[in-house]
Amino acid sequence: MKKVVKFGGSSLASAEQFEKVGAIIRSDASRRFVVPSAPGKRNKKDTKVTDMLYDCYATAEAGEDFSAKLNAIRARYQEIIDGLGLSLSLDAEFDIIRKEFAAKAGRDYAASRGEYLNGIVMAAYLGYEFIDAATVIRFNEEGHFLPELTNELLGKRLENVDSAVIPGFYGAREDGTVVTFSRGGSDITGSIVARAIRADMYENWTDVSGFLVADPRIVENPEVIETITYRELRELSYMGAGVLHEDAIFPVRKEGIPINIKNTNRPEDPGTLIVESTCRKPRFTITGIAGKKNFASVTIEKDMMNSEIGFGRKVLTAFEENALSFEHVPSGIDTMTVFVDQHAFEEKEQNVISALHRLVEPDSVEVDSDLALIAIVGRGMRSTRGTAGRIFSALAHARVNVRMIDQGSSELNVIVGVDNADFETAIRAIYDIFVTTNI
Ligand code: ASP
Numbered sequence: 132m133k134k135v136v137k138f139g140g141s142s143l144a145s146a147e148q149f150e151k152v153g154a155i156i157r158s159d160a161s162r163r164f165v166v167p168s169a170p171g172k173r174n175k176k177d178t179k180v181t182d183m184l185y186d187c188y189a190t191a192e193a194g195e196d197f198s199a200k201l202n203a204i205r206a207r208y209q210e211i212i213d214g215l216g217l218s219l220s221l222d223a224e225f226d227i228i229r230k231e232f233a234a235k236a237g238r239d240y241a242a243s244r245g246e247y248l249n250g251i252v253m254a255a256y257l258g259y260e261f262i263d264a265a266t267v268i269r270f271n272e273e274g275h276f277l278p279e280l281t282n283e284l285l286g287k288r289l290e291n292v293d294s295a296v297i298p299g300f301y302g303a304r305e306d307g308t309v310v311t312f313s314r315g316g317s318d319i320t321g322s323i324v325a326r327a328i329r330a331d332m333y334e335n336w337t338d339v340s341g342f343l344v345a346d347p348r349i350v351e352n353p354e355v356i357e358t359i360t361y362r363e364l365r366e367l368s369y370m371g372a373g374v375l376h377e378d379a380i381f382p383v384r385k386e387g388i389p390i391n392i393k394n395t396n397r398p399e400d401p402g403t404l405i406v407e408s409t410c411r412k413p414r415f416t417i418t419g420i421a422g423k424k425n426f427a428s429v430t431i432e433k434d435m436m437n438s439e440i441g442f443g444r445k446v447l448t449a450f451e452e453n454a455l456s457f458e459h460v461p462s463g464i465d466t467m468t469v470f471v472d473q474h475a476f477e478e479k480e481q482n483v484i485s486a487l488h489r490l491v492e493p494d495s496v497e498v499d500s501d502l503a504l505i506a507i508v509g510r511g512m513r514s515t516r517g518t519a520g521r522i523f524s525a526l527a528h529a530r531v532n533v534r535m536i537d538q539g540s541s542e543l544n545v546i547v548g549v550d551n552a553d554f555e556t557a558i559r560a561i562y563d564i565f566v567t568t569n570i
Pocket of ligand 1: 139140168169179181182245299300313314315316317318
């Protein structure tokens with residue numbers, strides 16, 4: 132058995148947290164490859180080391196004195212090292228970092244030092260080999276991640292390694308210039324390592340006991356999702372459900388490796404298991420609900436539009452010309468509606484409207500705003516009759532007016548559009564009918 136274990140920033144924020152992580156790793160001999168984030172917040176008011184690094188580097192880049200800021204970062208590591216009773220010294224590392232900052236080595240380099248240093252501390256603490264991610268995770272000249280080359284390099288490098296710590300969040304170009312993933316990117320590194328060693332499991336340790344059926348800021352004490360498929364998760368994360376970086380699914384998905392989301396502070400909780408496919412019946416018909424506010428809709432009406440070849444393409448061209456991506460396109464007999472992000476659309480709306488007139492000569496174009504989209508996701512929906520009926524009767528009882536309905540072609544989700552003002556009420560009503568009452 133081989134497991135890759137990734138620990139997020141809050142799991143590594145202090146020596147005390149490190150000790151919990153150490154106990155977790157030591158309790159299972161298959162936890163052989165460890166991917167740490169940078170130290171996160173120790174309490175609500177604290178600052179993540181990554182943010183301290185960005186800030187410190189901005190000072191260096193402006194040519195100002197950054198030594199106090201760098202010393203504060205150093206103190207964060209020293210506190211961990213002392214708390215763990217390690218004899219490790221990071222003096223030489225900080226000398227290099229100071230020089231590189233002064234020489235303006237780049238924002239990505241700066242941010243990556245959070246994971247790099249934490250990797251060194253973690254390796255010393257566990258007695259595992261340290262492997263610098265810059266030597267095994269490869270980006271191209273434009274800064275795009277190279278999955279296949281990385282998989283080859285990493286696979287070879289880890290072939291005869293028994294146990295190792297590989298810092299998350301960054302890699303490098305061929306010339307060694309450091310490049311980072313987007314924020315939260317250590318999740319991606321964990322997935323890349325799991326793929327390269329064909330791990331049996333990718334455990335992603337964080338500070339919650341898995342994915343929740345709904346956002347806890349909206350629904351009180353929502354249930355944890357026990358098992359979810361990659362595809363369901365894609366739908367939910369796209370709609371804003373956090374916890375795992377969206378792109379972290381792709382590497383493990385290639386090898387069908389499951390991801391287990393676990394809680395460092397409650398290791399006995401089973402967490403959420405993310406799998407390719409499962410015959411396990413979901414506990415509820417729906418797996419999860421997620422949504423986003425602030426969409427605008429543009430409805431184009433034209434008699435006989437259905438018989439006009441290329442109509443849909445031309446409508447979407449009007450959006451493409453203005454560099455706007457669309458979310459959903461429900462259509463009727465003589466109408467087609469395009470949902471777009473309201474913020475991005477606002478600045479360009481008149482250009483889009485005139486482009487529509489030029490491209491499709493519509494009878495009318497109508498714009499609506501302040502809409503929210505809610506995705507109700509679940510593999511159980513495919514085999515259950517009446518799901519849509521339950522959703523809409525729940526919404527009707529809660530006096531929510533449904534502005535749009537779209538059943539995804541995967542039969543994995545139903546998307547409803549409601550007014551922004553009804554967003555929370557709608558989510559609570561759907562949660563109640565499927566989970567609380569579960570009738
Ligand atoms: N430390 C980085 C961040 O704060 C990456 C990560 O934690 O995954 O975004």
